[in-house]
Amino acid sequence: MMYIFSSSTSHAFKLFSTPHLFTLCILMLVLITMGIFKNRLRHPVTSFVVRICIALVLVLTEYSFHLWFIYHQKWDVTTTLPLQLSSISLFLAVFLLLTRRFFLFEITYFVGSASALLAMITPDLGVYGYPHFRFFHFFIAHGGIIVAAFYMIMVEKYKPTYLSIWKTFLSLNLFVILIFMLNLFLDANYMYLMAKPLSNTLLTYLGPWPIYLLSLEGIAILAFHLLYLPFIFTKWTNTSNDHSGTTQFNS
Template sequence: MFSLSHFVTLTIFFFISTFIFIHRKKLSDKRWRKAELATALSLILIEITNHLWMYKHAVWKFGRSMPLELCNIGLLLAIGLLLTRKKILFELLFFIALLGATQAIITPALTYDFPHFRFFHFFYAHMMIVWVTLYFLWAKGFYPTFSSVIKVVLFINLLLPAILFINKTADGNYWFLRHKPKSPSFMDLLGPYPWYIFSLESLLVILSLIAWLCMRSWLRGEKKSSYSES
């Protein structure tokens, strides 16, 4: 975290995010459909490659290698959104990307540095989760609603018992429900085990509501700007 390679990656992340916002009207063109499908394919291929790499190097384990982390779930949602353009997928992805993937990019729990394959996989997957979300938000006009907040909270809490069961049976730590990541992260500010889990649950609700309110305010500003221009 905060090495030279990390700072360069953060620069690329913010540059592309800004590019999507500036060129959002051009990106709304239907001709970008092929790019959406190609991006989905690239995410599928890099995820398959990652599992093959883990298997080849004998580090694949049921308790830590299944695509069950929130960002893994976010990646699957991003692929599904790119393929189907279903709004329900965007509603779930929006909060996971904004609150989960962005945090992972800024404070990565990663032991491999540039130019290792795992470095590329980690940042490509996480940044794409955010970029796909921003693309559908700014270019395609998908917006979260208050019901989106309810949906994502229900979605995560319905998955919670299954994740707890898998952690117990497979000696895993998915969602960091058994202990915090060994590398520094924002979870260090949320108290000891198990209280940081309740802190995470509270943050999920509070930050999701804040994100929704910010998007609602931004959307109102965009509408007023459109009316004034017309």
């Protein structure tokens, strides 16, 4: 049992191993289940309880992460502040669930969902494979961000606009500038702005610094547009149905 919370492990994370794929399947199952029961979840009391529960899970997950570092005397201002994109997205998701602010939804959906999904596909977990605490923390935190964003879409009926893409992109870049300056001040590498992670992730294949940062800009724009595609199709389908209904009525 203590192995799960130990500071070292002999079970390194293996990309696309059975535990890795299983966690991705669990996330997909949660999203499908949420879609099936979306009408029941729209009851005001039920919606409030579910939103609070998701937010609580996210907060406790982040809290336990910092407790683990403190317990093992590994907490460091240069590496452990909640300034990685995943931690920032997590807190945005929490505030979104509590306040239901549309601007928070825009950022959480585009930045949070895109970054969390990419992180879950190519995790930066190093030596912390299943069943270590860090493995569970990583996938619960990132999966929770995605669940929060899609809950607002499926249950609360939030829909981003095309302008949301560029508002989010601008907000992200302003935040990147802020984190870059903090990195210089702290001699840190938050959001991997100063160097790529040691593990094999998407950044591994995007060229040296600072080329991979420019590559990420393009990937972000592409990812945001891909995330917006379902809403274009929905709008197109609804418009087609409206025209079809009008034609039948007139005939």
